[in-house]
Amino acid sequence: MAGSRRSREGADPDLIEGIVVHGDSWGESRALDKRLVSACLRGDEEAWVAVWQRYGPLVKAVARRAGCDAEEARDVVQRVALVALQSLSSLKNPEKLAGWLAGVARFQSFEVVRQRRPAEDLDSVGPSVDPRADDELIREQELALLQRAFGQLEERCQRLLQRLELKEPPDSYRDVASSEGLSETSIGPIRRRCMQRLRRLVEQLSQSAS
């Protein structure tokens, strides 16, 4: 398609760099999602890839949470991408791309699990993949919100929290201090400051979302 050819010739390097490399503020993040959707609709292939670098892990996490195994989660990513290709142009709030993708991922995950299981086992699938379960919907929206919040932390905070809170098992203060060029005693306070920044971002994003 003509649009696809344009994309490969006319990718917006600033846009892509802004998305992939840098943390961004809340307003910028929403604006970037909007620009990403717009660029995808113009045929910008790199913007499309950036969407999936940015939100592919979210889609997979939703799928895994819904009971998909690793292969099925890969399948869900492709399904969600197809739905996205079909629906991006009619997306009412492109700045809320993350939440929309999480919602589609949840439904597609339900389909994958439903196809895998015999009909008589559907009751045992449980509420976690029932597309009508409001609590789960809220959880997936929060997953999207958390990803946004974490992505907006300064790079150093992201690195520290990644190593001390998210990695399993976490790195030691000594290792983190050594690689960051910090004193070991400063890691604890920095870690807490980063957690507080994360809390404020979550609060801010929650208010904006509501």
Place this chain on the structure above:
Amino acid sequence: MDHITEQTIVDLIGGGEIAGAREHLAACARCRKLHRRWIERMESLRDLHRESLDEAELHRLRVMYRQLGPQPVEGFRWAARLVRGSAMQPTAVRGVVSGSITEYEAGPYNLLMRVGPAGRGSTVSVHGQLTTTRGDAGSGGTMALSSADSGAYVCDIDRFGEFHLKGVSPGRYRALLWVDGGAIELFDLSIGGDEAR
């Protein structure tokens, strides 16, 4: 009872020790709930950080975009399981078509395509059947034809392995096949105008 602040709760999760905070948590259901929520949030972040897309997945997404994006396709219905990567024999197509797909991870398939008049302008219809080399119907999937000039045509492959595309303009196309069992196949073909009435 004075509650501890959310900031204090997050401090606790971030490794801080605040005098009296843990004792308060033990006694206060409201603060325990908030503490639990933050623990769940951190677990959610761990879920996110466990996941990533590898190069092969991103490549398949690129291919999908090149073939099916950026315009939404009228009547498009997604279906089928997708994509595990495999080799495909190029197939030349004109009139009655027969091609074979080999090295396909779910087992070798044959693809038979017939191009016929559609009765509307210069367009043609494309009918086909996907079978295994043993002659069994390839069940379920999606067939798509896309070109720079004519856009994309997409249809489901039914449980008998058959598919029908109507109103296809003659020209060169990239065909995509998603087949049950999880493969996507790409090949180029040309559909001539001489089949149209």
